[in-house]
Amino acid sequence: MTHLPRTSARALTVLALLAATVAACSPHADPGAAPATDGSGHDVGVELFQWTWDAVAAECTDELGPAGYAWVLTSPPQEHVRGEQWWTAYQPVSYRVESRLGTREQYTAMVATCHGAGVEVWADAVVNHMTGTSTSTDVPGTGWAGSAYEHYAYPGLYDDADFHHCGLTPDDDIHDYDDAAQVQTCELVNLADLATDTPHVRDTVTAYLTDLLSLGVDGFRIDAAKHLPPADVAAIVAGLPDGTGIVQEVIRGSGEPVTPEQYTANGKVFEFAWGRDVEAVLAGSPDLALDLGSGAGYLPSDDAVVFVDNHDTERNGSTLSYRDGATYVLANVLMLAGTYGTPTVYSGYAFDDTDLGPAQDADGRVLDVTCGDAPGPDADLADDDWVCQHRWAAIAGMVGWRAVVGDAPVVDRWSQSDAVALGRGERGLVVVNAGDDELVTTLTTSLPDGRYCDVLASGCAEVTVHDGTVDVRVPPHTAQAWDVAARP
Missing domain, CATH: 2.60.40.1180 (Golgi alpha-mannosidase II)
Known part of the structure; x- marks a missing residue:
């Protein structure tokens, strides 16, 4: 299976688009120069966290394509539980492409629009679990699109036999990350853990991902991949076409038995160590940022996807975030300037309460994004204001710079x-x-x-x-x- 970055017919179209863009717009105004012609500099992804499908489509055309972004990661597109918090999007009720971010038709149109702008679309795929409940008993509910569910019952998809009941802890939740069996068969904060070692679950998950591919999706972020054995991930992605992009969320923990290296045969893996370490480096000697990834405790560069922050780390404080202003900008500059891994930029909204969801209307639909005239690290932000880090001048400028320099040493x-x-x-x-x-x-x-x-x-x-x-x-x-x- 081929994984990002990859050069294809679409990539060649992207290069032509970028060449036209840099020739036409200041400061990239020299018609005699263009981005690296082999596509090696066109690899930067951007996570538009909790952006509606219509907003993503407009951003691909207006900003992402012209700036040189190669791919955009959307939030999970499947039906989810109801609620205002951000994490409701990560509790699937069904695999219908209907959510508070938009409809199936809007998602399909967004993918086509982004492709027209030279930007690939990757979907955040929640395949480790279904919903959680606030008590130890099953509480019937109705999902965003009207699907009925209970903690271990999803009509037409799964019943109790399709879930792990690990029996390793009193409440079946993960308590000890030094125990691989707990990490991969017990429940992550009470989220019903799918038995991804069974043929029915594997086939159902693969069918969902295949459906998204039919809408034009180019790749997937496998959410909580650390909580699936590598063999289960392998079995799920084996049913996808060659060329499907895969990047897996495997958080590196010191001395833990489940490591990112165990997953590289399935595709690329997020290297959390880079984001954690760059903060300390910038507080000391920024020169050392260029060496991050070269020592022990890091994935090989070809296997790694790196980031300064994402939607989890900006909330748990394990990395820099938009709140760090100029330091955050410099970390992104160094990530985009260097040669380690495939870089991903993050773009979210402001919050004080870590559970706060994006701005929604009275029915719970997320409102389309408004970035403002001059987003940047000095903006005065209130809760739910869109931060739009990917548009900040230094970050967007470095994305274009990286497209030009390619893989030059x-x-x-x-x-x-x-x-x-x-x-x-x-x-x-x-x-x-x-x-x-x-x-x-x-x-x-x-x-x-x-x-x-x-x-x-x-x-x-x-x-x-x-x-x-x-x-x-x-x-x-x-x-x-x-x-x-x-x-x-």
């Missing part, structure tokens, strides 16, 4: 205690100043001599490369970047 690496610079072949240069003082220095660069625009700034903040050097002035807690497609 790291060159001209320079650092001091609180700053780092690196080039990527003869195609790009980036400098990060994490210090409290302005950085004024002369850097060696492999960029061809000439004038360049900072792609992280509005308009064209210009520098000149002469005899392989460039003078830079970088304000504290900011970054600047230049590439061969951004000329005044």
Whole structure:
């Protein structure tokens, strides 16, 4: 099975779109330069957490395609329990593509629109479990689209025999993450744990994923993959067509028996260690961020999908988040500048209560996103305001920069205690100043001599490369970047 990033007919269309975009828009305005022609720089994903299908479609056309994003991860599209909290979307009631984010028809139209903008669509697939209940007894309920359910009964899908009742703990919940059997057969916070080791459950889950593929979906994030044995994931994805993208959520825990490495035969895996470690690195020496992933405790680069934060980690505080402002921006810049893993940008909404769901109407439907005129790290946000990190100038600018430099090697690496610079072949240069003082220095660069625009700034903040050097002035807690497609 082939996994992201992959070059296909669609990828070639994307490259043509990007080439046209950078030729037409400032600061990428040099018609003689274009993104890397082999597609190697077109790999960045973005999670648009709890965005409606209509909003995702509009964003693909207006922002994601032009910025150079390769794929968008949508929130789970299946029917779920009712409730205002964000996590209701992660409690499936049926596999109908009907949710508070939109209808099946809207999802299908969104996929087609994103493809037209050169952006692949990946769906968050909740396949480890169904619903949870607030008591130890089954409480009948009705899902978003009207399907009846109980904790261990989903008419037409599953009955009690299709669930694990692990018997390893008093309440059948996971209590000890050092016990692999608990992690993979007991219930995650009382969520009814599917017996994915049985043919009926495997076939039913595969049929759901196949249905999403019929709508044009390109790949899946396997939610809570850590709580399925690797062999169960393998059996489910084996029934999908070659070329289906797979990335698995396997949270790395120190010394735990279930590890991300056990899942790489099924597809890529999120490397949580990168997001956790980059925060500490930025507080010390940002240069070390470029080495994250090279030591023990990390997946090989080709198997890893990396991120600064996601919808879980921004709530549990294990990584940086939008609240960290400039530091959060610099972490994203370093992730996009480096060569480790496949990078994913996150975009959500503001909250004080970690259970808070997205803004909804009186019937519980999520409202379409409004990003505002100038989203950025200094925005004054109230609960449920959309943060729109993927549009922030430095983050979106680095996505385009990465598309231009492709897989060019790291060159001209320079650092001091609180700053780092690196080039990527003869195609790009980036400098990060994490210090409290302005950085004024002369850097060696492999960029061809000439004038360049900072792609992280509005308009064209210009520098000149002469005899392989460039003078830079970088304000504290900011970054600047230049590439061969951004000329005044």
